[in-house]
Amino acid sequence: MAGDSEVVFIDSSVLISCGRREGTRFQALAREARHRDTVFRLSPQVYAEVTGDRAVDTYASGNSAVDEALQEGWMKVTESPSYSDSAVSKIMDQVRRFIANASDRSEDIIEKADAEIVGLALEMLQNDTADRVIIVTNDIPLGEAAESLLPQYGFDNEQITWLLGSEFADELADDFVSDFE
Amino acid sequence: MATREANWDTPLETGGEVFELLGNARKAWIYTYIRHHPATTVQAIAETLDLPQRTVYEYVDDLEAAGFIKQSNDGRPAAYTAHEIDLQLKDGDTERRLTTELVEAIARRTRDDDIDTYIDRHGLDGLAVALAYTREYVDGSVTHQIMAREQGISPLEAGVILDALRPIVED
Numbered sequence: 001m002a003g004d005s006e007v008v009f010i011d012s013s014v015l016i017s018c019g020r021r022e023g024t025r026f027q028a029l030a031r032e033a034r035h036r037d038t039v040f041r042l043s044p045q046v047y048a049e050v051t052g053d054r055a056v057d058t059y060a061s062g063n064s065a066v067d068e069a070l071q072e073g074w075m076k077v078t079e080s081p082s083y084s085d086s087a088v089s090k091i092m093d094q095v096r097r098f099i100a101n102a103s104d105r106s107e108d109i110i111e112k113a114d115a116e117i118v119g120l121a122l123e124m125l126q127n128d129t130a131d132r133v134i135i136v137t138n139d140i141p142l143g144e145a146a147e148s149l150l151p152q153y154g155f156d157n158e159q160i161t162w163l164l165g166s167e168f169a170d171e172l173a174d175d176f177v178s179d180f181e
Numbered sequence: 182m183a184t185r186e187a188n189w190d191t192p193l194e195t196g197g198e199v200f201e202l203l204g205n206a207r208k209a210w211i212y213t214y215i216r217h218h219p220a221t222t223v224q225a226i227a228e229t230l231d232l233p234q235r236t237v238y239e240y241v242d243d244l245e246a247a248g249f250i251k252q253s254n255d256g257r258p259a260a261y262t263a264h265e266i267d268l269q270l271k272d273g274d275t276e277r278r279l280t281t282e283l284v285e286a287i288a289r290r291t292r293d294d295d296i297d298t299y300i301d302r303h304g305l306d307g308l309a310v311a312l313a314y315t316r317e318y319v320d321g322s323v324t325h326q327i328m329a330r331e332q333g334i335s336p337l338e339a340g341v342i343l344d345a346l347r348p349i350v351e352d
Contacts, residue, residue: 012325012336012337012340013324013325013340013343013344016325016337016340016341016344017340017344019341020295020341020344020345049335049336049337049340050337052337059294059295059298059338059341099324099327102321102322103317103322103323103324103327104322105323105327109327109330109331110324110326110327111326114324114326138318138325138343138344139324139325139326140318140320140321140322141321141322141323141324142324144321175348176289176292176293176345176348177289177292177293177348179214179217179229179292180213180214180217180285180288180289180348181217181348
């Protein structure tokens with residue numbers, strides 16, 4: 001089966017940001033998906049993070065838009081990465097260590113699941129589901145970890161791209177409070 | 182690393198006259214608006230904020246008397262420009278810091294419901310902590326999950342407040 005040539009992962013940090021702008025930022029994402037003729041991938045942890053916390057329903061941010069996007073078919077939630085695959089498991093540990101170093105924290109505060117996107121990216125590159133992955137996250141240490149670690153597994157730098165939400169779609173760069181721009 | 186080492190146990194919401202700026206979001210908004218739009222007039226502020234000019238005059242007088250803004254022309258209408266705020270406040274043995282950024286965060290609660298909710302849930306102390314995390318976040322030395330775990334909040338709530346505050350520190 002021929003895989004998608006390009007797979008785009010959207011991280012929770014970006015989805016949360018989009019959820020703060022009722023509708024408009026999700027429309028921008030939907031347009032990007034159409035342009036690229038692709039279905040954005042969410043890892044299971046990302047999906048759980050943006051939909052699972054009913055305790056903060058007090059916030060204006062609704063992430064029901066994620067469920068709508070899943071129904072409309074331009075986003076989908078992937079399986080968990082294969083923790084039993086030694087390369088996948090290893091890179092996720094390396095990501096943990098990378099984030100711990102970047103943040104000058106103990107590794108204990110970083111969970112392996114935080115590295116899920118990078119594990120999934122490696123898996124898709126390895127099994128030819130993708131020959132190019134784009135990771136969209138506002139968490140800089142995660143993006144840097146992806147760009148620095150994935151090439152060590154035999155892939156070219158060009159096959160791995162990290163983008164901030166604001167780099168991925170212009171609308172995501174707008175300030176909520178335009179009076180202070 | 183400021184977020185880990187600072188002592189955030191002491192409340193910000195007590196103190197002297199200067200704390201008026203922290204408790205009055207509209208006044209904080211006017212200060213912040215002047216800072217972003219130097220040489221602005223009372224009329225321009227009143228129109229943008231949709232407040233009676235009389236109220237704006239009153240707040241502008243307060244801000245000028247406190248030394249947070251100054252008139253930047255000789256003529257009329259008066260145009261105002263803001264000073265940066267970075268005050269170490271002493272309350273007994275406790276030192277606290279009032280900054281331009283913290284005032285802007287408070288000002289934004291009038292326009293951004295997520296900041297308003299965060300202050301309701303975590304107070305001004307919590308807001309100051311979140312602002313420190315936001316600086317680290319924009320510098321690339323923390324993730325939203327780390328903030329969530331260190332502060333005992335959900336990753337979603339951490340992500341919301343980091344996104345809400347980031348334009349302040351990106352200026």
